[in-house]
Amino acid sequence: MSTNYELIADLEREPSFLAKTFRDLPVVPIVILSVIIFAAIFAPLLSPHDPEYASLADRNAEPFWVSGSTGEFPLGADALGRDVLSRIIYGTRISLLVSFVAIVTGVAIGGVLGMVAGYVGSHTDEFIMRLCDISLAIPYILIALVAVIIFGQSVPVLLAILAFSTWSAFARQVRAETLVLKQLDYVSLAKVAGCSHFRILAKHILPGVVNTIVVIATLRVGAVIMFEAILSYLGAGIPPPTPSWGSMVSDGRDYLPTAWWIAFFPGVAIFLTVTALNFMGDWLRDKLDPRLRQSV
Amino acid sequence: MLLFIARRGLYTIFSLIAATAIVFFLSRAQGDPRNVLITGYFSQEIWDAWGVEMGLNKPLIVQYLIWLKNALLGDFGTSINAARPAWDLIQDRIPATLQLAGVSWALSFLVGIPLGVVSAVNRASFWDYFARIFALVGQALPPFWLGLMLILLFSVQLDLLPAGTRGGPANYVLPCITLAWTAASGNVRLMRSSMLEVLDSEFVKLAKVKGAAHNRVVWKHAARNAMIAPLTYSGLILAAFMAGTVVTETVFAWPGIGRLAVDSVMQTDFPVMTGVVLVLTAIYLLVALAIDILYAFVDPRIRIS
Numbered sequence: 001m002s003t004n005y006e007l008i009a010d011l012e013r014e015p016s017f018l019a020k021t022f023r024d025l026p027v028v029p030i031v032i033l034s035v036i037i038f039a040a041i042f043a044p045l046l047s048p049h050d051p052e053y054a055s056l057a058d059r060n061a062e063p064f065w066v067s068g069s070t071g072e073f074p075l076g077a078d079a080l081g082r083d084v085l086s087r088i089i090y091g092t093r094i095s096l097l098v099s100f101v102a103i104v105t106g107v108a109i110g111g112v113l114g115m116v117a118g119y120v121g122s123h124t125d126e127f128i129m130r131l132c133d134i135s136l137a138i139p140y141i142l143i144a145l146v147a148v149i150i151f152g153q154s155v156p157v158l159l160a161i162l163a164f165s166t167w168s169a170f171a172r173q174v175r176a177e178t179l180v181l182k183q184l185d186y187v188s189l190a191k192v193a194g195c196s197h198f199r200i201l202a203k204h205i206l207p208g209v210v211n212t213i214v215v216i217a218t219l220r221v222g223a224v225i226m227f228e229a230i231l232s233y234l235g236a237g238i239p240p241p242t243p244s245w246g247s248m249v250s251d252g253r254d255y256l257p258t259a260w261w262i263a264f265f266p267g268v269a270i271f272l273t274v275t276a277l278n279f280m281g282d283w284l285r286d287k288l289d290p291r292l293r294q295s296v
Numbered sequence: 297m298l299l300f301i302a303r304r305g306l307y308t309i310f311s312l313i314a315a316t317a318i319v320f321f322l323s324r325a326q327g328d329p330r331n332v333l334i335t336g337y338f339s340q341e342i343w344d345a346w347g348v349e350m351g352l353n354k355p356l357i358v359q360y361l362i363w364l365k366n367a368l369l370g371d372f373g374t375s376i377n378a379a380r381p382a383w384d385l386i387q388d389r390i391p392a393t394l395q396l397a398g399v400s401w402a403l404s405f406l407v408g409i410p411l412g413v414v415s416a417v418n419r420a421s422f423w424d425y426f427a428r429i430f431a432l433v434g435q436a437l438p439p440f441w442l443g444l445m446l447i448l449l450f451s452v453q454l455d456l457l458p459a460g461t462r463g464g465p466a467n468y469v470l471p472c473i474t475l476a477w478t479a480a481s482g483n484v485r486l487m488r489s490s491m492l493e494v495l496d497s498e499f500v501k502l503a504k505v506k507g508a509a510h511n512r513v514v515w516k517h518a519a520r521n522a523m524i525a526p527l528t529y530s531g532l533i534l535a536a537f538m539a540g541t542v543v544t545e546t547v548f549a550w551p552g553i554g555r556l557a558v559d560s561v562m563q564t565d566f567p568v569m570t571g572v573v574l575v576l577t578a579i580y581l582l583v584a585l586a587i588d589i590l591y592a593f594v595d596p597r598i599r600i601s
Contacts, residue, residue: 130307130310133307133311134310134311134314134315137311137312137315137577137580137581137584138311138314138315138318138577139315139573139580141542141543142319142542142557142569142572142573142576143318143319143322143573145557145558145561145569146319146322146323146561146569146573147322148561149561149564150322150323222436226436226438229438230438230439230440230543233438233440233543234440234542234543234546234558236561246438246440249438249440249441252444253444256444256447256448257448257452260448263441263445263448264445264448266441267438267441267444267445270436270438270441271433271436271437271438271441274435274436274438275432275436278432278435278436
């Protein structure tokens with residue numbers, strides 16, 4: 001009995017580790033992101049209509065609150081009579097898929113190159129860092145536009161361009177972290193103990209840079225989603241008729257005065273997603289990696 | 297110092313070669329450029345003679361070097377659609393883009409810096425929350441969508457401002473807001489954090505202790521020092537604007553190089569396309585180089601490392 005009371009007293013004195021970690025959890029962004037992930041997984045169940053089914057009788061149908069609406073299309077229909085809400089729900093799939101694949105590829109390339117650059121040093125380091133500089137200077141929007149003429153609108157090409165536009169952010173930061181880590185005693189001891197370079201990188205350096213990678217990845221997802229939307233808007237992104245938020249805004253461009261909802265709602269979806277991701281990234285950075293606060 | 301400039305200059309040239317080589321080889325991957333030009337009946341002899349004239353019988357890498365040499369001498373080839381030298385087309389468009397980028401750049405500072413200062417000085421006040429929401433929104437708004445919504449509100453609904461093309465000062469309002477908001481958000485965040493740091497430093501406390509007026513301490517002592525962080529990025533922002541105008545110019549039908557790039561892509565006009573990439577990349581790299589040299593000049597530590 002008494003031990004129980006002591007336990008409760010203990011709990012009151014010191015908040016538990018979990019409570020401390022999640023005290024200032026960003027609730028709103030987490031809710032937004034959960035909704036988006038939920039929508040992506042259960043898109044066929046949630047969508048009131050087939051996102052690619054066009055019915056010209058319903059072209060530019062009004063959202064439910066506008067007078068004259070039948071209420072059949074909650075957020076209205078586009079110029080081909082496709083349901084805007086269903087297209088936004090299915091659009092989460094392409095946004096998440098594209099950003100996930102691009103970020104994972106970017107992490108793989110940038111993480112490995114960054115660790116190698118920081119660990120090996122000298123000319124290798126110089127060479128990889130110059131590659132980073134070059135990557136930063138390349139106008140990827142224009143390259144993506146050129147690639148579209150040559151290969152047509154294609155998802156693999158888009159993914160490659162997005163991955164190439166994002167790897168240098170990881171390489172730079174991972175290199176900086178590796179430079180610090182490789183000076184530490186435990187890495188020297190591992191060397192003395194006869195570990196191979198590969199083992200040192202994989203077992204001793206990698207765990208030290210994982211936090212940095214997670215933080216930058218979260219901050220970069222929003223940027224990648226935005227970049228995909230810009231390319232899709234310019235006609236250099238996801239090939240139609242697959243619904244993507246950027247191309248939906250572009251579809252509504254010519255109908256602004258009469259059917260504003262076609263362009264409006266997909267933009268709101270992009271805005272909410274990117275805001276939520278930026279919030280999460282800032283929060284994770286403060287929690288996991290306060291040193292990054294100055295540099296990103 | 298000279299060694300530093302030489303090294304940085306060399307990297308700049310490498311970057312430029314890399315960017316243009318990507319575009320050049322991509323354009324060749326599409327197929328024989330003669331296919332684009334062909335009109336009506338051609339005999340094999342004319343086709344071959346044409347190939348020799350355009351240097352298509354040489355290896356690809358040699359073709360690229362020839363193109364690069366001509367480009368450096370100001371000859372970007374002839375535009376396929378306009379039948380004019382590509383450089384002329386690009387040259388015509390540069391002023392429009394420079395004006396749009398320049399005005400937006402100034403706007404991003406005029407709005408971003410004061411907001412950042414006010415937000416840092418009066419923490420948790422109305423202006424602090426305003427500045428933070430302003431920055432939050434600005435970093436997540438899709439630029440093309442922002443542009444369309446501004447058109448919808450101010451041109452279609454209120455009929456106050458023109459929706460596109462160049463003209464009087466009123467034509468600048470919407471495109472400049474579209475282009476400047478994101479950069480202004482960056483400036484707010486940078487200025488706010490660096491201002492908080494400076495306000496905490498010894499010399500600011502000394503200025504307060506010796507009885508300097510509040511406004512004088514904030515704007516003369518603190519803000520001037522805190523400006524260093526946003527100024528570091530200012531050059532890169534201007535350079536990024538030059539490429540970022542692709543989206544804004546498309547939304548507002550602004551006759552600059554960004555729109556020229558999109559149009560030349562749609563018309564598969566490769567001489568213009570490669571020229572635009574070269575020009576935009578060159579501007580970005582030269583600005584970055586100038587900043588690096590400037591910093592090495594100001595701060596000797598950079599030269600050594």
